[in-house]
Amino acid sequence: MCAFGDYPEATLEIINIVPRRGPAGIIAPSCDAATALAVHEINSGTGILGRExxxxxxxxGRCPQVVANEVSALLATGMVHAITGCHASSVRRAVATANAGRVPYLFATAHEGLDEQPGVFLLGEHPASHTLAAVRWLRREYGVRRLAIIGSDYIWPRETARAVRRSLPDPADIVLEQFVPIGAADFRSFLREPALDRADCVLILLVGAEIAHFNRQFAAAGRTAPxxxxxxxxxxxxxxxPDANRDLYVPSSFFLSDRLPDGLARRIRYRRMHGDFAPALTSFGNAVYEGMHALRAIAESVRSLHVPDLHRAFTTGVxxxxxxxxxxxHGNQAVQPCYLARAAGVGFAVVDRIY
Structure with missing residues (x-):
């Protein structure tokens, strides 16, 4: 490997950041398998800018500053050409500071919509086209008015909750709001709150295993709100x-559905490569898969991975x-459609396009 801007003859080196511990560690096997598929597809063609x-x-999944320190050490070698990944916004902000615009950083997860430093390109969904659009859909289609919010105590849930509150006709329509430490597994105090009885819908701003714990306890408590x-x-x-997933709605820019572009075909390619016992190809796995292909497509469109070149290209509508x-x-935010799905057992059924 050699310095950024002076590519080696045959390879292009990427740091991919995926949680392997904590509540979001549940996504790691799916992300690894999806990354392997994307890398195989890209390298089976012409690679990126002609390089493997x-x-x-x-x-x-570690403390954001610990992740950022490792990224800093790798960047200091001059041998990294880009950063991708699917991880928490708190990690993204620490890594963005460490990167300081040196290489393109393609963040593939839905986020809270805050401005970013140079070099950060947000492939994940903006709340306006994602969570807020889903709330509007539920209000329009099912008359949902009053919300209860349960979230992890870090930047994405708190900022998303603020955005939801600002979007409502009456901020008092949030009847209950509670944030819990990351990794929480006991939600009984929230479920016993009398204010929860007034909520038409619960907005769950938790991640990974936290959500599964919450849903099981929600069902066990006899709660039935969407x-x-x-x-x-x-x-x-x-x-x-399945019993914990009834009336559960999820927004995403991609679901494995034959109604959506590349849904069924992608599942076939994934199973052909990894076999029938591979981890499920999930929305987070698809996020890192799309991130790798976006890096290839952007580099080929601009003919560069130099951060100033990318920013200039995006202002001209590439x-x-x-x-x-x-x-x-649009700016540093990818523009893409977003869909709403309803849980159907342990899978998803797409019900509408919401953006």
């Missing part, structure tokens, strides 16, 4: 079990193709 893609995945859970994937549905469809950017 090589990926090093690091654990994004729930909206922006960070739920198929792993969470499997962990919770568009690019991933297996999920045609994409472009």
């Amino acid at each position: 893609l090589r990926v090093t995945t690091i654990d994004g 729930r909206l859970s922006p960070a739920t994937d198929e792993n969470v549905l499997l962990a919770g079990g 568009r690019f193709h991933t297996p999920g469809g045609l994409r472009d950017f």
Whole structure:
């Protein structure tokens, strides 16, 4: 490997950040398998800018500053060409500071919509096209008015809850709001709150295993209100079990559905590579898969991975193709459709396009 801007003859080196511990560690096997599929597909073609893609995945489930320190050490070698990943916004902000715009950083997870430093390109869904759009859909289709919010105590849940409150006709329609430490597994105090009886819907701003714990306890408590859970994937549905998933709605830019571009075909390619006993190909796995293909498509469209070149190109309306469809950017935010699905046992049934 050699310095950024002076590519080696044959390889292009990527840091991929995926949580391997904590409540979001549940997504790691799916993300690893989806990354392997993307790398295989890219390298079976012309690679990225004619070079073989090589990926090093690091654990994004640690303290944000610990992750950022490891990224800093790797960047200091001058041998890293880009950063990708699917991880918490708190990790993203620490890594963005460490990167300081040196290499492109493609963040593939839904986020809270705050401005970012140079070099950060947000492939994940903005709350306006994701959580807020889903809340509007539930209000319009099912007359949902009063919300209860349960979330983890870090930047994405808190900022998303603020955005939801600002979007409502009456902020008092949030009848209950509670944030719990990351990794919480006991939600009985929230479920016993009398104010919860007034909620038409529960907005779950938890992640990974937290969501499965909450859903099981919600069902066991005899609660029946619909729930909206922006960070739920198929792993969470499997962990919770069918009885815990009734009336659970999830927004995402991609579901494995024959109604959506590349849905069924992607599942076939994934099973052909990994076999029938592979981890489920989930929305988070698809996020990192799309992230790898977006990096390839962006580099080929701009003919560069130099951060200033990318920013200039996006201001002029450069568009690019991933297996999920045609994409472009508004500022540093990828513009893409978003869908709402309802849990169907341990899978999803897409009910509508919401953005």
